[in-house]
Amino acid sequence: MRPPSNRVVELKIPSELGYEKIAREAVATVARRLNFGEEKIEDIKTAISEACTNAIRYGSGGDSRMKVVVVLSADDDKLDILIKDPGISGAPPSDVNIPDIRGMIEEKKRWGGMGLFIIRNLVDEAGFVKNEDDNEDEGNQFRMVIYRIPADEGPADEGSEPDTSDKSGSGAENKGGIT
Amino acid sequence: MSDEIQVSVRSFDVATVIDLVGDVTTFAEEAINQAYQSISSDGATNIIFNFRENDYINSAGIAILIGIVTEARKRDQKLLMTGLSAHFQKIFRMVGLTQYADLHPSVDDALKALNSTK
Numbered sequence: 001m002r003p004p005s006n007r008v009v010e011l012k013i014p015s016e017l018g019y020e021k022i023a024r025e026a027v028a029t030v031a032r033r034l035n036f037g038e039e040k041i042e043d044i045k046t047a048i049s050e051a052c053t054n055a056i057r058y059g060s061g062g063d064s065r066m067k068v069v070v071v072l073s074a075d076d077d078k079l080d081i082l083i084k085d086p087g088i089s090g091a092p093p094s095d096v097n098i099p100d101i102r103g104m105i106e107e108k109k110r111w112g113g114m115g116l117f118i119i120r121n122l123v124d125e126a127g128f129v130k131n132e133d134d135n136e137d138e139g140n141q142f143r144m145v146i147y148r149i150p151a152d153e154g155p156a157d158e159g160s161e162p163d164t165s166d167k168s169g170s171g172a173e174n175k176g177g178i179t
Numbered sequence: 180m181s182d183e184i185q186v187s188v189r190s191f192d193v194a195t196v197i198d199l200v201g202d203v204t205t206f207a208e209e210a211i212n213q214a215y216q217s218i219s220s221d222g223a224t225n226i227i228f229n230f231r232e233n234d235y236i237n238s239a240g241i242a243i244l245i246g247i248v249t250e251a252r253k254r255d256q257k258l259l260m261t262g263l264s265a266h267f268q269k270i271f272r273m274v275g276l277t278q279y280a281d282l283h284p285s286v287d288d289a290l291k292a293l294n295s296t297k
Contacts, residue, residue: 053237104249105245118270118274
């Protein structure tokens with residue numbers, strides 16, 4: 001079944017670790033309808049899990065009375081994912097560093113930053129965006145975009161090496177296309 | 180909401196296997212660390228973490244494994260990991276874990292590799 005253009009799915013999950021799995025399953029269903037390849041779907045599932053986990057852990061302080069909102073927007077060109085949290089912990093990080101795993105293992109560095117690093121390596125665009133809704137002037141919004149490009153125009157879906165550069169347009173697969 | 184992890188241990192001549200069935204997330208920390216500490220106390224030197232291919236692993240789970248790598252280096256233990264899906268093999272390479280733990284498709288493959296270096 002081909003989904004019509006510009007479909008939006010919105011989820012509201014409790015801010016409690018474990019509930020990110022609902023977003024994970026939902027995005028997999030949407031991505032399959034968009035004909036993304038299985039490995040790219042795994043990438044998207046991992047990326048949304050990490051983003052929701054950050055929203056739960058940091059954006060909501062793990063307070064399960066709060067909610068994390070996940071908005072999945074699909075159109076002909078891309079899957080656009082927006083994750084909103086209450087912003088309890090203040091401003092989100094402005095940049096993403098490659099995790100110093102050697103430093104962590106040698107106990108010279110505190111563990112952290114792994115989730116954002118993984119996300120940046122799995123999707124085409126990722127980052128915190130300004131909240132443009134006047135009625136919701138507080139909280140964080142984290143946006144991820146995965147482009148749908150014909151398989152013969154895109155690079156192979158490898159991604160085994162760390163990469164924090166902007167990867168717009170790479171890595172997405174389209175085995176069928178929608179109109 | 181989390182699938183509680185089941186952790187069990189098997190012993191072979193050349194290695195001890197920690198089988199992990201379920202989500203490898205922050206909820207798994209205590210069970211995984213207990214299993215690791217227990218076999219380390221018993222003198223394990225080659226340790227195989229055997230994952231179930233389609234289970235969910237997140238960055239908190241990776242942090243647990245980084246903690247174990249840290250301990251293993253102090254104890255001069257060799258770590259191997261098996262059963263990971265192609266996706267999580269990619270993630271483990273991405274974050275650099277494969278510099279500290281060899282990946283093999285299955286426990287049998289890991290045991291063969293250990294036997295070949297005896």
